[in-house]
Amino acid sequence: MSRSLCFAFDFLDPWGWIAERRVRLALDQARVDWPVRYQPFRAPLSKTAVGGSYQDYLQRRFGSQTRYHQKQLFDEAAHLGVPLRALHIERTPDPLPAMLALAAATPAQAPVVFDALYAALYRDGTDIADTTALAELLARIGVSEQPPDAALLDRLLTDEQDVARWSRHLLPSLRLGDAVLSGAQPPAILTQWLLRNAQQG
Known part of the structure; x- marks a missing residue:
């Protein structure tokens, strides 16, 4: 039976980029071919931070612990081949x-859109709220921009409420069935979790 892995993350958290790469590594190591469903989410702190200084x-x-977390972030990015050496974000x-x-x-x-958005924000300092910049980004990666869709927005907001319930605002988080794993866990831990849930499935 096909299973789907839900990956919840906050675009304002650069650890989401690291977590996604680790999930991909773990899926390869566990030799399970489950599709990943990307579930973007805005944590309460992220909502109140919009428009203010990113620092x-x-x-x-x-x-x-801010500097310590940034050093960890850059070290892990280098290890995973993620093009992240600084946070070029002002607002x-x-x-x-x-x-x-x-x-x-x-x-x-x-996966391509996810990676491009993270690179645009954290590598290039692009304002991902700028619809013109966003349209140009999507065009560069060969993805057609979709017109505003009220139904899509409603679904996204409903999914956010669902994520808030099962993740308890601990992001990034993974969900497989009723099993939840929080944090940007190392690939070894992710692999063990995937294998354990594969056996139970």
Whole structure:
């Protein structure tokens, strides 16, 4: 029976990029071919941070450990081949336009759109709330921009409520059936979790 792995993340958290790469590695190591359903989510802190200084947002999130977390982030990015060496963000963007772009993507397009959006925000410092910049980004990766869709927005907001319930706002998070694993876990832990759930499935 085909199973789907739900990956919940917040675009304003760069660890989501690391977590996705680790999930891909773990799926290969576990030798399970489950589709990944990307579920973008805005944590409460992210919603209130929009328009403000991104460094202030990080400070509010990590406090005195901000520099330590950034060093960990860059070290792990280098290890995984993620093009992330600095956070070129001044003002915290509203991630909703990017979330809608990802939600409109086909399952085959979703990994490419996800990676492109993260690279645009964290590598290039692109304002992913700018609809013109977003349209240009999608065109560069060969994805057609979808017109505004009220039904898609409603579905995205409903999914956010569902994610808030099962993730308890601990992001990034994975869900497979009733099993949930929180945090950007190392590939070895992710692999064990996947294998354990594969056996139970």
